[in-house]
Amino acid sequence: MTDVALPLLIAVPILAAVAPLFSSVLGFRAGWYAAAVTTAIEVGLAAVVLAAVYGGDRLVHPVGGYPAPYGIELVGDGLSAPIVALIAAVSLGVVAFAYTGGPRRNSFYSAYLLLVGGLMGVSITGDLFNMFVFLEITGLATYALVAADRSDRSAVAALKYLILGTMGASFFIIGVGYAFISTGTLNMVDLSARLAGSYTARPVLASFGFMIVGLGLKAAVFPLHTWQPDAYTYASDTVTTYISALVSTVAAYAIARVILTVFTLAFFEAAPLARWAVLTFATVSVLAGGVLAVVQTEIKRMLAYSSVSQFGLVVAAFALATPDAVLGGVVHLVGHGLMKGGLFAAAAILAATHGARTVDDYARLGYRSPVVAGTLAVLGLALVGIPPSIGFLGKYYIAVGAVRAGVWPVAIVVFFSTLLTLAYVARLLERLYFADPDAAAPVPEPSPDAPVADGGETEDTDHAGPASGDGGDTRTVRAVSSGMVLVTVLAAVVVVALGFAAPVFETLVEAFLGGVFS
Amino acid sequence: MIELLATRWAYATFVFVMVTGLYMMIASPNLVKKVIGLNLFQSAVFLFFVASAYVAGGSPAIVPSEGGGGPYVSPLPHVIVLTAIVVGVSLTAVALALIVRIYREYGTLDESVLREVTDD
Numbered sequence: 167m168t169d170v171a172l173p174l175l176i177a178v179p180i181l182a183a184v185a186p187l188f189s190s191v192l193g194f195r196a197g198w199y200a201a202a203v204t205t206a207i208e209v210g211l212a213a214v215v216l217a218a219v220y221g222g223d224r225l226v227h228p229v230g231g232y233p234a235p236y237g238i239e240l241v242g243d244g245l246s247a248p249i250v251a252l253i254a255a256v257s258l259g260v261v262a263f264a265y266t267g268g269p270r271r272n273s274f275y276s277a278y279l280l281l282v283g284g285l286m287g288v289s290i291t292g293d294l295f296n297m298f299v300f301l302e303i304t305g306l307a308t309y310a311l312v313a314a315d316r317s318d319r320s321a322v323a324a325l326k327y328l329i330l331g332t333m334g335a336s337f338f339i340i341g342v343g344y345a346f347i348s349t350g351t352l353n354m355v356d357l358s359a360r361l362a363g364s365y366t367a368r369p370v371l372a373s374f375g376f377m378i379v380g381l382g383l384k385a386a387v388f389p390l391h392t393w394q395p396d397a398y399t400y401a402s403d404t405v406t407t408y409i410s411a412l413v414s415t416v417a418a419y420a421i422a423r424v425i426l427t428v429f430t431l432a433f434f435e436a437a438p439l440a441r442w443a444v445l446t447f448a449t450v451s452v453l454a455g456g457v458l459a460v461v462q463t464e465i466k467r468m469l470a471y472s473s474v475s476q477f478g479l480v481v482a483a484f485a486l487a488t489p490d491a492v493l494g495g496v497v498h499l500v501g502h503g504l505m506k507g508g509l510f511a512a513a514a515i516l517a518a519t520h521g522a523r524t525v526d527d528y529a530r531l532g533y534r535s536p537v538v539a540g541t542l543a544v545l546g547l548a549l550v551g552i553p554p555s556i557g558f559l560g561k562y563y564i565a566v567g568a569v570r571a572g573v574w575p576v577a578i579v580v581f582f583s584t585l586l587t588l589a590y591v592a593r594l595l596e597r598l599y600f601a602d603p604d605a606a607a608p609v610p611e612p613s614p615d616a617p618v619a620d621g622g623e624t625e626d627t628d629h630a631g632p633a634s635g636d637g638g639d640t641r642t643v644r645a646v647s648s649g650m651v652l653v654t655v656l657a658a659v660v661v662v663a664l665g666f667a668a669p670v671f672e673t674l675v676e677a678f679l680g681g682v683f684s
Numbered sequence: 685m686i687e688l689l690a691t692r693w694a695y696a697t698f699v700f701v702m703v704t705g706l707y708m709m710i711a712s713p714n715l716v717k718k719v720i721g722l723n724l725f726q727s728a729v730f731l732f733f734v735a736s737a738y739v740a741g742g743s744p745a746i747v748p749s750e751g752g753g754g755p756y757v758s759p760l761p762h763v764i765v766l767t768a769i770v771v772g773v774s775l776t777a778v779a780l781a782l783i784v785r786i787y788r789e790y791g792t793l794d795e796s797v798l799r800e801v802t803d804d
Contacts, residue, residue, distance in 0.1 A: 302771045309778055322802060325715065325783065325786065328782065329718055329719075333722070336729055340732065343761075350758075
């Protein structure tokens with residue numbers, strides 16, 4: 167009966183998204199509470215799915231009782247379960263973060279819950295067209311959330327994201343259409359069986375190309391990343407934390423699904439050029455994203471370009487398509503979500519307490535906000551791939567996969583990506599801890615009575631509830647609660663702890679890998 | 685080539701409309717025209733799906749109770765297009781809402797002017 171958890175994962179947040187709007191009509195500000203309860207339920211449901219998959223099950227739920235391939239299937243397996251767990255955990259964490267961090271409007275939480283539902287849908291659907299619909303739900307909610315910041319530029323960034331994101335989704339649906347006219351089915355497992363034998367047919371090749379380019383646009387792989395830095399930079403800090411951790415992640419997950427479940431390894435053997443094209447695309451993204459991140463001065467923009475680089479790594483792992491590399495891709499996908507979410511959250515706290523938004527603003531903040539800066543340092547080093555951390559684990563498996571497959575360029579690029587990541591993280595650390603005290607421009611304390619977040623010494627949580635103040639310009643300096651610091655520290659702890667969880671990931675993904683690499 | 689156009693004209697139209705929409709999105713500096721281009725692009729995709737379902741002399745897929753009555757037009761692409769139309773309408777609505785806000789804040793819909801204003 168555990169398969170009932172799958173439709174609930176999608177239905178609960180989408181239905182609950184109505185609650186904040188209703189409470190608006192009645193004049194309450196209950197949005198935060200609705201979001202908190204819903205995401206807590208999601209964590210419970212995700213735990214059920216994760217436990218079942220960890221026990222070796224493959225959960226399948228035919229929606230409405232129509233059997234596949236006629237109906238839509240929801241699938242929980244070794245590839246989707248870690249992503250579902252990531253989405254649920256990050257959603258709960260960001261809601262906790264938003265309690266003081268804002269925005270506090272009810273409408274924000276409606277869009278937020280829709281986004282949770284959309285992300286869950288992309289991760290567990292077993293049907294290609296259904297995946298397109300959930301991608302668009304995710305997209306629509308994300309555009310609205312990016313524009314939810316009241317600053318002028320967020321609307322421009324959101325519109326740019328909308329136009330490019332829609333193009334990506336349209337490319338994906340054209341690819342789905344080509345696959346559909348070649349086979350007459352939309353179910354992923356059924357498609358993979360019917361595609362076998364016609365891999366080199368022109369519609370099938372075109373279908374693969376359209377789908378990868380469309381999803382690559384959504385995942386912000388270089389050179390299709392141009393929407394992403396603006397969207398991350400001009401969205402409000404809470405929104406950036408959430409979308410950086412999850413939205414591109416599910417697009418990269420969708421790439422993995424398309425490559426591994428729909429087209430399978432036999433396709434790569436029949437059309438090796440397709441594999442090389444994806445690998446080239448991904449490795450160029452790793453290097454270009456890394457170089458662009460190094461030259462940025464604004465923190466959020468630097469972290470945004472860093473995502474371009476990391477997603478290149480993930481896509482390369484899935485295109486390598488060896489058991490080690492795929493495991494590494496899944497681990498790095500989860501790890502990147504946690505690390506990048508944590509980094510953006512830490513940057514949000516530093517921006518709120520010190521108004522620090524550029525690398526230079528970070529001068530000697532390591533001594534003024536030791537806890538948050540320490541968290542930032544730990545997460546940054548994890549992103550570089552210093553053990554013990556999930557960042558190391560992911561990169562290690564990808565590198566091992568590349569070496570075992572004999573694809574040396576990718577192995578070298580993994581190494582270079584580590585160097586590039588070190589280059590921009592080290593710049594941050596140098597500013598945080600070793601900046602020349604005299605040269606450090608005195609960062610203006612925006613409001614002298616704003617509590618400084620240095621680890622639980624603030625008593626601000628009581629009067630800074632969601633009812634206080636209205637979600638005006640979220641860019642102004644606000645109070646920071648110890649709860650926000652706690653969530654960020656927790657992210658860092660989880661990132662380090664998961665560095666020891668290699669056997670857990672291996673058990674989780676094992677059954678899925680067994681199916682793919684049989 | 686001529687034969688292709690004569691027998692596969694629906695697909696040729698799909699490609700033509702799609703590329704036109706794509707070009708509008710890239711080349712037009714006006715934000716509203718970009719959204720129109722987006723709509724054109726999406727309509728081309730709808731046309732592709734509907735064309736792929738067409739069967740010469742086919743009837744709607746409503747099977748009489750005694751069976752037979754074929755050949756039928758495949759109903760699945762039509763369902764897909766219906767859903768995609770709904771998605772497209774919501775996207776257009778969000779895009780236009782954003783454009784209204786941009787116009788209110790910057791007083792322009794021209795992309796190059798907008799870039800100048802925001803790159804200060």
